[in-house]
Amino acid sequence: MPDHIIVIHRWTDQYADYAGYLDHTAHRVSYITTERAMEHLPVERAAAVRLVDSTEEEKAVREAVDSLAADVAAPTRIVALQETDLDLAAVLRDEFALPGPGAEELRPVRDKLLMARRLIEAGVPTPPTAEAPDHASVQDFAALHGWPVLVKPRRGTASSHVTRIDTADQLAAYTLPADTDMIVQPWLADQILHVDGVFTGQRLGVWRASRYLNTCLDFTEGQALGSVEVDDAALLERVGALTLDAAGALLAYAGVFHLELFLSDTGALTVLELGARPGGAEVPFVWREVHGVDLMAAAFAHQTGAPDPTPAELPAHGPVAGWLLVPPSVPQPCRVTSVTVPDTGAYAHRVPEAGQLMDRGGYEHAGVRFRFSGADSAEVEAAVQRTARQTVLQCEPVDAAAPRRLVLVGCGNPPYRRYALQSLAAATETALVQPHEPDWQRAHIDNRFLAADTADPDAVTAAVAALLTGRPGPGGVLTWDETLLATTAEVARRLDLPHLTPQAVRGCRDKLTTRRTLSAANVPSARFRHAHDRAAAQAAAEELRLPVVVKPRGLAGSVGVTLATTLEEVERAWEQATTSSFPGIDPLAGAIVEEYLTGPEISVDCVVDQGGIHVVNVARKRLGFAPWFEETGHLVAPWRHEPWALDVEAVVTAAHRALGLRTGVTHTELRLTPDGPRIVEVNGRLGGDFIPLLGQLATGIDQVAAAAALALGRTPDLTSIRDRCAEVRFLYPEHDAVVRSLDVRAAAACPGIADAVALAAPGTVLRLPPRGVVPRLAALIAVGDNPQRCAAALDRAQREVRCSLEPYDS
The missing domain is CATH 3.30.470.20 (ATP-grasp fold, B domain)
Structure with missing residues (x-):
């Protein structure tokens, strides 16, 4: 039997190309992911997909794994490429006795206190580190090592819950997070470098060192975060030697790593921490686009037992890469009001939509994202600094307790939907987007209206954003019009608002996709065939046995749907299905012939x-x-x-x-x-x-x-x-x-x-x-x-x- 690889996936951007890493026809690959993170997954080729609210919810992920094991097969590999998912993946490997790093192997790179102890034992320079269960322990540490200090989670990512404390008075006002083991370290004013690459188990494979232009902690406090690769050969030689020592002390297996270290004014290097995964932010993208190396592919290969696809080293005088993250002007949650993006040398950037809700953590959702490439570090750093100075992500705070506004896209036929608009307006403040001026709707929406071509997602997105901005409360978007469902789902995706995903909407709108999806999941439905011409429709009817139902792939209201009891009727029904129309809906190619289901x-x-x-x-x-x-x-x-x-x-x-x-x-x-x-x-x-x-x-x-x-x-x-x-x-x-x-x-x-x-x-x-x-x-x-x-x-x-x-x- 082919193997069954379960992938735990959380990114909404295309950090990893799983279909490119593994042939999904030769292997059974299943995914545990979230509704928002499904967009770039090869779900049509997956053995199965299970959705959870968050991959951090252990109970839900375990239930998904059990479901996949029952419905597909017991897993032979479990893959997780994002740092927050590494721990649970390791525990699950242990429980299923699977290859790959288990909890004990992973612990030295997830437990920062143990990490520091291992580095000290190996003679690798690292800052003093101690447990911080209470204020007294932090006070004692500061008395020994001096102020300021950093208090951080023993297991954490992306500088979450990392706090700088400068004085005893600040410590007295600080509340340690509940149910989170914390540690304390001295705050160092040194430059911070990060090294990304591959450790073979004995030596360094391909790797690059970069310098942060400020700090990750500064970024959590609202400053831009930039990084530029280092091209100083003498410094790189010392960084490489220390990186090898650190990886050897902490990694018991081959894998991709992300190392952070301090560079003092005197040139001394000190290891801060090492992660057993590809770097975050734009690191995977610049490696793939500038250096032609996919670190995610390497990490996937290591966890699935495939050969490492990376070269032994990068060209000595290749291009230098850099990246920049510009956060919103106010803390999240907030809504984007405008974005100013200069033309200062970035080869790629991702910009939030005006009107977009920003309420999710992590570098992926941090703000405006830029990627750079140049001949040397100085050129790239200059471009990054110019871009950081000139980029403005202007946002307004969103107060969850303030009154909410819902934007309705289209209103439908008044006789059928008048009651719905009345109910909607009674439930919440309602605004409307439709192509023409409202008439009977005015009693329910007042002047909260903008005209837009509802077939144009760009126009509708702009209109919905305009109706939501300038208000302190949360917003949402809704339609009950079948013809506008795909547009509304796309608007919600762009503005990060709750809604069915565009992919889920397509699965409902295209009846062929519905049938295929239900069939693959063994959900009781009708046997069917997709017919592109009359002859194919008649052949399908003979195979399925008459009578059959012939229907369009994408219309509504039972339009074009016909029961055929003879082959002659099938021919006429196919013609009816492929020539019928419903205002505002693409009928899609061909028609569906399916068995006639009897019963109420x-x-x-x-x-x-x-x-x-x-x-x-x-x-x-x-x-x-x-x-x-x-x-x-x-x-x-x-x-x-x-x-x-x-x-x-x-x-x-x-x-x-x-x-x-x-x-x-x-x-x-x-x-x-x-x-x-x-x-x-x-x-x-x-x-x-x-x-x-x-x-x-x-x-x-x-x-x-x-x-x-x-x-x-x-x-x-x-x-x-x-x-x-x-x-x-x-x-x-x-x-x-x-x-x-x-x-x-x-x-x-x-x-x-x-x-x-x-x-x-x-x-x-x-x-x-x-x-x-x-x-x-x-x-x-x-x-x-x-x-x-x-x-x-x-x-x-x-x-x-x-x-x-x-x-x-x-």
């Missing part, structure tokens, strides 16, 4: 909060106009007593996990087949056809308010306060017609009717399926203690609808 059809609405999947609503779907799948109504009724309830929850949960749906309100459609529930499709948005309103009438759970809470980073209220029935019935003309008049006032007054909504204005042309798109006259919404009372109320109300129709001959 239901829809399931879920609220997904940080991966927790909560079923809040089940609707029984009414279908008409066979062989097309026109939705003529929906009934929400108590369902947890049904014999299929637990199976439905299990299948829906599995589908969400397979598709990576972790933040938002979703709408899933299923068939209750004789073999159990099977997925028809999953939508990454609120349900349409008034279904969320039915759910609120039946249970008291407001799905619109829940969607708003999730978009604003809050936990939604999912308390059910009643258990009734609610049903919507859509009225259609008996034939293609032009609406001359429509009056639903008498219907609205009928007992048991919660609302009667006119859907077709005078002059509207309604063409029945398959010629028209949802050609409805009106919607009648009833509430009752049981389905029978809803049906009786709807029957009475339907008789009270008054309309005048003129036959339409197309």
Whole structure:
């Protein structure tokens, strides 16, 4: 059997190219990662993917490893390339008896107190280091070594929780972090160098030394952090010798390392600490882009047992690299208001979007990032210093306790979404982005509006950012429009706001991707084939056995979906699927032919909060106009007593996990087949056809308010306060017609009717399926203690609808 390599991955940028490091067709490679970090992973080639809120949550990562071991195979290697993930990966290797550094081998490079002791034992110069469990120990250390001192975590990264203390009075005001072992060292005013490279176990492989232009601690306090490679041959000779001694003292295995050391005014070198991983910030990028060496590839090879891909050494007179990080003007959390980026010699840079929320730690999310290359250190340093002086990342603080604002992208058809905007505006301050001036929406948004082409992510991002900036509180973005879901997901990604990821949205929008993903995860769905022409569609139908369903890959509202019982009907259905259209949606290439699932059809609405999947609503779907799948109504009724309830929850949960749906309100459609529930499709948005309103009438759970809470980073209220029935019935003309008049006032007054909504204005042309798109006259919404009372109320109300129709001959 091929091996099974589990990768624990947390970066959102493309620090590592796993697909380039290992053939994912010859090996089974699975990933444990976060929703935001999935973007650059080869998930379509992965054996499996498990999402966690954070790779620092040990319980969640362990559960993911157990799940992968059960569903794929026991792991044969566990890989983690980011320093914060090294400890758990080492413990897991020990527990599974896997090759690679275990906890004891890793301890000297993770435990800074042990590290100092090992270096001293090896005769490597290092600063005095002591435990700091309380103020007295820090006071005693300062009395011996002098002020200032640095107090830092015994195990830590990126200068997190590192504090300089200058006096006894400052120490008295300082609070040691709870539940974190701390150490104390003297503060040294020396220059700090860092050395990055490969240790073979006996000698240094490829390596480079660089000089920080200030300190990592300064960076945590709001100053820019820059680094330039050293080209002083005499200094490099001494640095190389000390680096070899330090690596030999601390590393029991071959691997990539990142060493930091002090350079005093007298030229003395002192080792600060060594990490058994590639350097952070821009180090992996400049190595790959300037020197042609991928340190991440080397680290991956060492942890998987593959040959080290790096050369023995770099050219003696090659280019010199450097990098720069410019932090925001105010502490995080903050929102970007403007960015000034000069043209001062950087060959690459990453700039936060105006309006972007900045609330995550680590160098990857630190601010504006630059990379440099030049002929020598002096040239690169000059470029770095110029850029640092002229770059401004202007931000405004974000106060989590201040009022929040939610920006709605698009508003949908007023008759169908008026209730949703009312609910949204009642839950939070609401702003709107759409292409045209608002009319009926003004009552709910006031002047909080900007016009933008909602098909253009750049334009929508700018509009959403403008509506969020200049306010102290958090913000969010939301859409319930299927045609705008991909745009909104991209806007949320750029502005770092809670939302389904663009990748998750694509997995729902493209029904072919949905089918493939569910099939790979063994989630009960329909057998299917992708057909690019009529002959392929007919061949697929014969293989799957008639009858079959033929559908477009990317439309909505059941448009173009046809049941075919003969090969001739398959040919016509393929034509229907590939020529149908839905405003604002790309139909995508070809059509899907899939087995016809028998049994009642239901829809399931879920609220997904940080991966927790909560079923809040089940609707029984009414279908008409066979062989097309026109939705003529929906009934929400108590369902947890049904014999299929637990199976439905299990299948829906599995589908969400397979598709990576972790933040938002979703709408899933299923068939209750004789073999159990099977997925028809999953939508990454609120349900349409008034279904969320039915759910609120039946249970008291407001799905619109829940969607708003999730978009604003809050936990939604999912308390059910009643258990009734609610049903919507859509009225259609008996034939293609032009609406001359429509009056639903008498219907609205009928007992048991919660609302009667006119859907077709005078002059509207309604063409029945398959010629028209949802050609409805009106919607009648009833509430009752049981389905029978809803049906009786709807029957009475339907008789009270008054309309005048003129036959339409197309």
